[in-house]
Amino acid sequence: MTERTLAIIKPDAVAKGVAGQILSRIEQGGFTLLAAKLIHLSHEQAAGFYIVHRERPFYGSLCSFMTTGPCLALVLEGDDVIRRWRDLMGATDPAKAAPGTIRRDFASSIESNAVHGSDSAESAAFEVSYFFAALEICPR
Numbered sequence: 001m002t003e004r005t006l007a008i009i010k011p012d013a014v015a016k017g018v019a020g021q022i023l024s025r026i027e028q029g030g031f032t033l034l035a036a037k038l039i040h041l042s043h044e045q046a047a048g049f050y051i052v053h054r055e056r057p058f059y060g061s062l063c064s065f066m067t068t069g070p071c072l073a074l075v076l077e078g079d080d081v082i083r084r085w086r087d088l089m090g091a092t093d094p095a096k097a098a099p100g101t102i103r104r105d106f107a108s109s110i111e112s113n114a115v116h117g118s119d120s121a122e123s124a125a126f127e128v129s130y131f132f133a134a135l136e137i138c139p140r
């Protein structure tokens with residue numbers, strides 16, 4: 001089933017200069033890019049995005065990390081794209097991520113882990129609309 005997901009190339013990966021390499025993997029992986037935006041989040045914007053994690057001990061630290069520099073927000077489309085993008089990202093902790101995954105190759109730590117991907121159709125709908133207006137998304 002064709003679906004959409006929000007992907008983010010996080011501030012650590014943009015700062016390291018590997019956003020282009022990650023975009024190449026997205027293109028080579030057969031994902032269709034519908035939208036892209038470089039944005040430097042405020043603390044309030046990061047806190048709203050990660051609101052589901054507000055009870056987790058790392059919430060404050062995660063929100064601060066996400067404000068350390070610009071990130072590249074993307075909308076990807078394709079069959080089973082939510083699962084396929086999370087497979088390409090790899091496990092949250094890069095030490096546990098499989099060889100060939102983006103986090104294995106580019107993440108620095110469990111927090112500064114290079115990329116984000118929506119984890120369900122419900123969160124994808126919230127997250128895509130959090131970053132993008134309807135007119136910023138280019139249907140193919």
Ligand code: GDP
Nearest residue numbers: 058061062091092110111112113115116117119
């Ligand atoms: P994801 O779906 O793989 O991104 O993982 P989660 O939804 O569980 O966590 C959201 C984000 O919080 C992760 O991508 C990390 O940036 C961060 N994170 C997750 N677990 C930890 C942790 O144990 N410590 C810290 N500092 N950050 C974490």
